[in-house]
Amino acid sequence: MLFPLTHDDPVRIGRYRLVARLGGGGMGTVYLGRTPGGGTLAIKTVHARYAAQPDFRARFRLEIDAARVIGGRHGAQVIDADPFADLPWMATEYLIGPPLDQAVALAGPLPEPAVRALGTALCAALTQLHNSHVVHRDLKPSNILLTATGPKIIDFGIARAIGDTHLTRTGATAGTPAYMSPEQATGHEHTSAGDIFALAGVLTYAATGHPPFGTGQPADLLYRVRFTEPDLTGLPPA
Structure with a gap:
């Protein structure tokens, strides 16, 4: 389910434009994004209050590594990521299907x-x-x-x-x-x-x-x- 962006949401992360919210929780938010060529992807960010914590940044780097290990065959293919950004993020393929x-x-x-x-x-x-x-x-x-x-x-x-x-x-x-x-x-x-x-x-x-x-x-x-x-x-x- 898609939700409209709020005034607190960024409009761009890295080189990707954000168009909607896919979901979120206590740790971060997942957005629907567009590539410069018009492709669709999912972009996960972490909340700013956690981005300032070294242990949480380490967890997020491991999350990216684990997602890359699973890859597109068994998970969402990691397309891009920047765990060192002020607001760490990871972009993956946008999977369609119910949980x-x-x-x-x-x-x-x-x-x-x-x-x-x-x-x-x-x-x-x-x-x-x-x-x-x-x-x-x-x-x-x-x-x-x-x-x-x-x-x-x-x-x-x-x-x-x-x-x-x-x-x-x-x-x-x-x-x-x-x-x-x-x-x-x-x-x-x-x-x-x-x-x-x-x-x-x-x-x-x-x-x-x-x-x-x-x-x-x-x-x-x-x-x-x-x-x-x-x-x-x-x-x-x-």
Whole structure:
């Protein structure tokens, strides 16, 4: 969905003209942009208050690196970026397709062949990411777009290098509670195994229409992740 620019939005970033907002959150904003030749792309910026923080700039550089690793086959191809600008930004191809959570909410659980195809594509994407020594840390249905050329993983905002704990405070919990691993839910190091745990949750959601640990307040979800078994009701037999 497109939203008009506000008076606080820039009209140009780098050599690209901004024409609309695609979305935003506490950390930054994503815009629809045009290249000098008229092409369409998505441009992500970070809010000025975070741009002044060295640790946040380091996170954004890693997000760019992770997006480049995934590339256009499994994600949005990075076209241009400037993590050192006063307002750091990244331009990627503009992907068209609903997020997995919206698709399931509108049409119900995916057919079994579609779930298998989704799993195959996501396994290939995570293999590519992990082979480059990067973990996603926030794989969830809203971060997966269903495009005409296959599922695409987006939003590497809390990705980090495997074994690098510098960018995560001790005891801090980064991610989405409904799809966290027990280790991530307790603030321990998130390894590639945590991404696989999240993948299982995503595929369970795609096949059944509900998250494996239900819905509710973050504290309740974190408790269920740590101490209860996932709800696999409706999952097709193996």
